[in-house]
Amino acid sequence: MLSRISKKNLLVAAGVFVVGSLIGVGLFTFVYAKGISYLGNDPATCANCHVMEGHYDAWLAGSHANVATCNDCHAPHDNIVSKYYVKADNGFWHGLKFTTGQYPENIEIRDSNRAVTNEACLYCHSEFTSDMRMTAGSDQISCTRCHSDVGHRKR
Template sequence: MISRSQKTIIAIILVASAGGLFIMFGPPKLMAKTETPDFCASCHVMESQFEAWFHTGAHRSIRCIDCHLPQENIGAYYTWKSIDGMKDVFIFYSGRVPETIRLSAHGERTVRSNCTRCHETIVDKIDRTRNCWECHRRLQHSLAGTRLTKQ
């Protein structure tokens, strides 16, 4: 038979676990909201990137997270969503936003991986060690939308 103190400990663990899961994953509507381009654009330092995507984006039908978060599994997705999200919140509210926003090394690998994941039939015979934007220079946010390659 389980003692009263053991029941209390089990109850505390269950409540703490449920609370932890709620904090990690939040209510579904909140998670869905943070995955929209409008949410990404709500930070004023991302306005030009959003405008470039919104008005001329060749990839207008996809969301920011489709390129900028790992898609290989849900664990990596939510881990990096949390890490990048908290980093962005800290940078924004601490006033440490750089003049030019650049991808981290991990961000570059993630974006490159997502390019090849979506375009795998096209890039099957291409050197995948290069970044897509080395040739497709205008696919970066500041020049989004054109498919011009370097000559």
Template sequence: MKSSNFLKYTALLVFAIAIGFFAYMVNASKALSYLSHDPKACINCHVMNTQYATWQHSSHARDVGCIDCHLPRDNMVNKYIAKARDGYNHSVAFTFNTYKNAIKISDDGAKRVQENCISCHASLTSQMVKNADANHNYDDPSVATGRRCWECHKGVPHGKVRGLTTTPNNLGVKEVQ
């Protein structure tokens, strides 16, 4: 009887410690911030500081956040599936320190960004298609270049990184207000 109570209390204690550890990890990793629309969630990992800093100084920073470009916009299910998949891949890469010095967008992520560029700038892109040239004809495969919007317009969402002082937080750069 006493060993049965001991096992119950031990199991309860182990369970409580596990719950406490889980709550600590959720808090320490700012896990709930990833459910928000706030671009600061993207700099929870120091790896993304330069992307955040360059976006912050772009024209997109006024109205467009990270997820507006980098996640699907067709429906909530696809958005959260992509968010979960990207979050998992990012957390594994960050945990095991497998990020490269220059972060490269995945093929799936590049496809989403391209679709979102065209979607957000629909009136502009439709005008470009009407006045089609070799660089802006999205519909005619005979003249399509296969280029993505940011290959020419890279400085718009993420400008040039000039050095480590362009990163916020730990390097003394203040937030743009």
């Protein structure tokens, strides 16, 4: 029979092992998934996941390839905190869905991301959109309602 000190040491060792394993698996996954690349602004990062390759290729062939990166359209422009909050939120959901395979073949933008994208359109094109804030009733019409193929064509 183990003494009280030995049982306590065994529990501490088991706890350290579990925590260390979680940290190790987390670091391995971060490195394997090229996690550091997502902190930057390189559009090629979006193609790290094979499911996004078509979107990346469409962006390269699209009208914004020489003037805007993925983050210019899909991350907020108001401040760095909201930019990285949206990037972290998207990263979590993209990682979860791509890892589990639980995503539709034709990837659809979430409403929250559509709002970010619409604000990015209005931000970059403000000199000629400031008087064009179109509404339908009390709802603002999204730029992508009419210009859905601008950043990258639909697949």
